[in-house]
Amino acid sequence: MSQFIYKKPKQLQEAFSIMKENPAYSIIAGGTDLMVKMKDNRITAKVIIDVSELNDLREIKEKQGTIYLGAAVTHTEICKSELLRGFAPALVHASGLVGSPQIRNRGTVGGNIGNASPAADTIPALMAYGAEIVLASAEGVRSLALEDFFVGPGRTVISPGEVILSIEFNKLQATQAVSFEKLGKRKALAISVVNAAAFLEIDKTKAVVTKARLALGSVAAKPIRVSAAEEALIGYSLSDDKIKEVAKIVSDSITPIDDVRSEALYRKRIAGVLTQRTLIDAWKQLV
């Protein structure tokens, strides 16, 4: 591991000053991704800034129908949060499938997003909830749709001097549901071969879909939404034929790769299967 100075600011503003004075910094919270990269000297920062206990990044709260999730909230804390268990169960499910208990005790949602792995489990779930990511810097805050945050594997649009402050999304209404599914090589401690999340909003009287979001991970260079598949759902009830049609659109429109965990062809098939499973599950929650 390279040499560096370790700083643990008590306030966000202090973190911004440290970043300004030390351009060659890296941010650490749980360290579950960063430490591996530092061990292999893939990251050689001169200053490591620990944001794991900044109060602004530690909150889970609800305000006027919006859920506010601080970036330094751990997966274990997500799993235990009554608020999230009630209003974002698919996120709780996704966080509960990240790594191992040890990883979930330290790994944070902001870290899972900032690490920008195409296979990250919380990202498709949060994209299905329609989440926005809030970035903070000395100049102020900006927010963008979560799917617009990623550029490619490990690369995001975050600027020097910015930290991920929070993730925000609306509480689900009675007409809305989200489902998340992951396939790994084993049941525990596995990086996803493919993961998928589906959001459905229905017109309860007509039992047809009025709004849909389908998000998938590990099927492209970054977590993606499949808008063609989403559009194909609008105005329809979820018949067997419709589910198959949508799953096929997903399989046909993604561009996965062969890698150590799986092969492109298998990923295309599994993406379709997981799309079917999440759609059926979300639909069952509603009708």
Added chain:
Amino acid sequence: MEEKMKIKFLLNKKNIEVEVLPNRRLIDFLRDDLDLIGTKLGCGEGDCGACTVIINGKTANSCLVLAPQVDGKEVITIEGLGDYDKLDSLQQAFIDEGAVQCGFCTPGMLLSAKTLLDENPKPSREEIMRSMSGNLCRCTGYVKIANAIEKVANANN
């Protein structure tokens, strides 16, 4: 630039004040600086769980923690669970049930089991299996380890 920094924390119920290099991993700090070699270094990437310690009541892979990050925290290693004269009930159960073969995963397994039973004194078999999901064992097939944990859980009222 590589200056040591002073950290204070509670290690196995004792207050510790010590100087450490900022880029020291907790696992190396425990084993090489403090001679607490019960904690094992396996994969160094958070996959195997051999380096599991308890930080503020929660298990963590000590290979993925920087030593300065435990400043102000409470850390328990396998040396803090019990000793030769007075074993923890989990340690005794591991012996009685034959849950130890090569022993490399055992310290981590015991600490994961300890936090499980602290949080949930009467876990189901399924909960016991899940609690081990961050600790790899290549010898036992996990059954005897689960039996040992279950034995202690059954003794809990």
